[in-house]
Amino acid sequence: MEKIALYVHIPFCKQKCFYCDFHSFQGMEEAMERYTKALIEEIKRKAQKYEITSVFIGGGTPTYLYLPLFEELLKCIGSLNLSKDIEYTVECNPGTLNDEILEVMKKNKVNRLSLGLQACQDNLLTVIGRIHNYKEFEENFYLARSKGFDNINVDLMYGLPGQKVDQWKESLSKIIKLSPEHISAYSLIVEEDTIFYRWYEQNKLNLPTEDQEREMNDLTHSLLKDSGYNRYEISNYAKEGKECKHNLVYWNLEDYIACGTGASAYIGGVRYKNLLNMNKYMEAIEKSLEEYEEVIKNSSEDNMEEFMFMGLRKLEGISEDNFKKRFKVSIDDIFKAVIDKHVKDRLLVRENGMIFLSEKGIELSNYVMSDFMLT
Ligand code: SF4
Incomplete structure (x- = not known):
């Protein structure tokens, strides 16, 4: 049976967070059941036709679903x-967890939680x-630990409006203690179509x-490193053996299926994006239609580009053999030509059959990666 990951x-x-441009809505509770x-x-x-190697339930706020619906979903999955050694993650918003929901997750094989603090x-x-x-x-x-x-x-x-370097240090230290x-430590990006973007344009965002x-960025690496967290991706740190298997599927450009409105899958070199309109998405499924917002058959060049972009996000980089x-x-x-150029500029390192970003290269990763565009 073919193996695959599932999103x-x-x-x-x-409530919609002010910085968020994810495909998520507030005030749509009446649609939850359908x-x-x-x-x-x-x-x-x-x-059903696959062996599932990892599951990631994300959003949105999965734990905001009414509990009986959430339980039905988990039972189906x-x-x-x-797979016996499956990694099965649910994204949870702090404040949405309680005994009951944690027990439902535990009973239904969820073995990893991701808390958006x-x-x-x-x-x-x-x-x-x-x-x-x-x-x-x-x-x-x-509570999750006790369960x-x-x-x-x-x-x-980090990089939040009004945030001081000391506050970031305090956040890291408190979490390290736990x-x-x-x-995962991301810097804020002000995305279009967010409240922050509007404030930014009005000069009201005190970034x-x-x-x-830069100081916050440096603090992140040093504090986490000193506390036993290995940086294995530009913004992700893990204790030994606890790297997120599901995200590695994305970064290794491996296949995954994706279910739900707006979700994107990658199977056999084809990207399938589900319908973004929630009503249309539900209607299509109810009528047994297979409809997508977008289906893109990657060319070989597209796949090579994506293999480089995604792979270079990992600190170990990409393997020449795998390529x-x-x-x-x-x-x-x-x-x-592009590898030689960036190696010469010390943004990339080529060593023992691997190609990876140097520390300076990580800081300029967007610039380096954009050079791998073929089309
Ligand atoms: S909880 Fe997450 S998905 Fe929902 S609005 Fe906030 S950041 Fe976006």
């Missing part, structure tokens, strides 16, 4: 052919539009200076 999208949130039914139908159709200071949480406070996060974290969840990720964000297995942001196995040509036949 499941829950588009509901209690949506879950459609989602379960789609999962059955698409996932639990009845698939799951972002900051440890309540005033900053309010500034970015989060609905929870730090205390609620900590309570949820300990036996031994693989937890915490999401943090000792989650995995920490840290470039120097402050050759996959594309039947040597990496030098395609990318010699």
Whole structure:
């Protein structure tokens, strides 16, 4: 049986965070039941023929779904052919966890939680539009531990409006003390179509200076490194053996199926993006139609580009052998000039059959990666 990863999208949130451009909505609770039914139908159709190696239920806020619906969804996924060593993650918003929901997850084979905290200071949480406070996060974290969840990720964000370097240091230190297995630390990007973007255009977003942001960036690496977290991707840190297997599927450009409105799959070199309009998505499933927002058949060049972009996000970089196995040509036949240029500028390192970003290269990763465009 062919193996594959599975992404499941829950588009509901209690309140839209001010920085968020994910495909998620507030005030759509009345659609939860119909949506879950459609989602379960789609999962059955698409996932049953595979062995599932990892599951990631993301959103949105999966744990905001009404509990009986959430349980139905988990039962459906639990009845698939799951690998014995499956990594099965649910994204949770702090403040949405309680005994009952954690037990439902535990009973239905979920073995990894990802908690979107972002900051440890309540005033900053309010500034970015989060609905929870730090205390609620900590309570949820300990509750999850008490229920036996031994693989937890915490999401943090720096470069927030009004954030001081010391506050970022405090956030990192507090989370390190809690000792989650995995920490994601992203810098804020002001995306179009967000409240932050509007404020930014009106000059109302009091962002840290470039120097402050660089300091926060440096602090992240040094503090996490000293505390036993290995940086294995530009923004992701893990204790030994706790790297996120599901995200590695994306970074290694491996196949995954995706269910839910707006979810994107990659199967056999083809990208399938599900319908973005939630009503249309549900209608199509109910009528047994297979409709997509977009289907893009990658050319060989597209796949090579994506293999480089995604692979270079990993600190270990990409393997020349893997490139050759996959594309039947040597990496030098395609990318010699650009690799040589960046190696010369010390942005890339080429060593023992691997090509990876140097420390300076990580800082300039967008520039380096854009040079790998072939089309
Ligand atoms: S909870 Fe997550 S998905 Fe929902 S609005 Fe906030 S950041 Fe976006």
